[in-house]
Amino acid sequence: MTPGIPPALDRPHFIGIGGAGMSGIAKILTQRGAQVAGSDSKASATTDALRALGATVHLGHDAAHLAEDASAIVVSSAIRADNPELAAAKERGIPVVHRSDALAALMDNLRPIAVAGTHGKTTTTSMLAVALSSLGLNPSYAIGGDLDAPGSNADHGSGEIFVAEADESDRSFHKYAPEVAIVLNVELDHHANYASMDEIYDSFETFAGKIVPGGTLVIAADQSGAVELTRRLRDVSSLNIVTYGESEGADVRIHKITPRGLTSEVTVLIGGKLLTFTVSVPGRHYAHNAVAALAAGVALGIPAHNLAAALKSYTGVKRRLQLKGEAAGVQVIDSYAHHPTEMTADLEAMRAAAADSRILVLYQPHLFSRTQELGTEMGQALALADSSVVLDIYPAREDPIPGVTSDLIIDAARTAGADVVAEHDKDKSVAVIAGMAKPGDLVLTMGAGDVTDLGPRILDHLSGDTATAAE
Known part of the structure; x- marks a missing residue:
């Protein structure tokens, strides 16, 4: 049987439509002929791609974005109960569908x-x-x-x-x-x-x-x-x-x-x-x-x-040891690794692939809860790099936990013999890591947060374009 549009998802509204998991479901529904709409906190290449397919994408979260004839609201676990679009949907009796239920229906x-x-x-x-x-x-x-x-x-x-x-x-x-x-x-x-x-x-x-x-x-x-x-x-x-x-x-x-x-x-x-x-x-x-x-x-x-x-046709996915470019003899690579096992695996892979290169890491911890439980192991993983710069924790959906900071990772890394420094200003970190790099080095931007945005800026700094690097 040819799959069609699941019941209640012919006119869905996605809250957070630009997210990795949500956007995929929205794309497939659009391709199947559903009238897809949604909102996200900011514009991105992903929201642009969804618009090109015919989806309606609003920026920001506002109850006014919710169409009168919306058949369902699709949410992920990251959407809080006080989101104005979710609250409006519940008030109007519009069914709320979790992302996983929508994917299962597809x-x-x-x-x-x-x-x-x-x-x-x-x-x-x-x-x-x-x-x-x-x-x-x-x-x-x-x-x-x-x-x-x-x-x-x-x-x-x-x-x-x-x-x-x-x-x-x-x-x-x-x-x-x-x-x-x-x-x-x-x-x-x-x-x-x-x-x-x-x-x-x-x-x-x-x-x-x-x-x-x-x-x-x-x-x-x-x-x-x-x-x-x-x-x-x-x-x-x-x-x-x-x-x-x-x-x-x-x-x-x-x-x-x-x-x-x-x-x-x-x-x-x-x-x-x-x-x-x-x-x-x-x-x-x-x-x-x-x-x-x-x-x-x-x-x-x-x-x-x-x-x-x-x-053999598979050549990689964005943020999984993705080469962002090279400048001044330095390659900048993006790694999504945020769990100690992933961090260790990616650093070992880089060692095997480029044994004669120094490996420098700009690391952004992801989530307070993960850092609280695994901060020591994260620091130990960073000991596999030649030098590291550690940013503040990327909170994503979480509120801060008292006493849980990047210092947990830095202290563990230093105990393990790592050369590591803290940098609380994400913008300044671009110049710091670029200043450490020499021709032949590899620089990894590592973490599941917005550290990925710093790779192009590091390349600009290495190439001498400090104005763009500072943006």
């Missing part, structure tokens, strides 16, 4: 692959979307980041497969019923919503329990949290479990990962045969992501050798 009558894990979701979902597209399978997909242009985080395809990033942060991934699910790793994060690892395990068990009968769970064989989850799920008789990784007992076993500059060559044993393919981004963790994507595609019945060749 997957009806299709063959969903849901990609979950504490980190690596965006990359793995992107790898699958690109590979399946290059094979001519025309998948639909919804990703938490842009592939190569604003608005490329989602698409309504004509094929029967739907690839979606499944967010565990607010338990919204419980809404999906995938044919194939991937669990890349299971770690403690999102401390505002989870108090312990037991709660995390329970949440992932619930997610796995939503896989359709006879479906497949593809799960890491090397990561301790994933191994424990597998142990807990072995008694679910209707679930096919396929493990992947470097562990000897993995069903899809990685035999070798060979770094080749900014790419990797990966050899796996799958279906009793050795298969070698190229991953066009550096780092062991990205190689593991590619193998997870390979195993998931095979679970849907796609030949492994076809998928392996197609995975």
